[in-house]
Amino acid sequence: MEVRQSDFGNGTNLFSMVNDNGVRLDVSDFGARIVNLVVPTDTGERNIVLGFESSEDYTTQDSYIGATIGRVAGRINSGRFKLDGKTYQVQTNTEAGHTLHGGAPSFEGKIWQSQIIRTEDEVSVMFTLTSPDGENGFPGNLTTSVTYSLNNQNEWTLVYQAQTDQTTLYNPTNHVYFNLTGDVETPIDGHELTVMADQFAVLNSDGTVTGEKRDVSGTSFDFRTAKSLKDCFELANGAQKDLFSGIDHPFFLSHEKGADVILQSPDGKVSVEVETDQETIVIFTANFGQDKMDMRGKTLGHHGGITFETQAAPGAIEFEDFGEIVLRPDQVYHAKTIYRLKF
């Protein structure tokens, strides 16, 4: 296995990790993000994630694609929360006046420190970042790392660590979009999805959670047995699906044996299995509507990819049963997600 470093533009770097089976994982210190994930198939190499060809493109087209998101993934209602009796107002960055993905710019817009790590079993790049006290309104000097690893079992592993010198909020995630066809112009409708979750979080029209955990039974969000995304998108009685022209929801994982989530390509040649120690996964099906992006010489549009944002549920600071995102000085934050590639 090997790691190569190259220029990614504007003082940023690209790190290419290649395993002995021909899998290539490209990551950048710009936003500590995944850029490419290439797998070999009997019909040639296939890049199964969305990504641009230079760091500039992320600034001009879409800053979140593949990026590490923090301090708090998802929306904080009105950018306001209480911590140990004190009310904080953090920077809001949505039309509805909420804070999305930690404010803007946040982790996705930073150049992280990087360190290449090679062991017998895997190659890794560890990205580290210090978010200063008061950044975007969040308390505490937060030192955080995210380590991307690739091994010869074709597993891409993400490990997060963080510490803070004052009580704060921390709920990071990775904003990777998968499209297992390898063609950004092919919508994901033909993919089959399995999500081992009995409940999802109901959303308001502005994307904030209502606080209701709803059973998936009888809804278009029941993926406990494999179902095509087309069936989900087209099924009637999917009020929440229609509200967002797709999925943009947290699913509460039941963590039964095996994978938490499985995505299968339409031709059955490639699949990704996700296993995480996080309580929820936010699935967003790139509900871009008429918005288009130039990507790798093609045009990315509506339903061009699907995210698997493993994290505590958005709204956790508002609703106790949505998870725990308070990080205290005497704690070390740790989270791990594995994406197993089959091809």
Ligand code: G6D
């Ligand atoms: C939209 O609501 C969605 C978010 O979940 C997503 O992360 C973002 O677009 C890229 O705001």
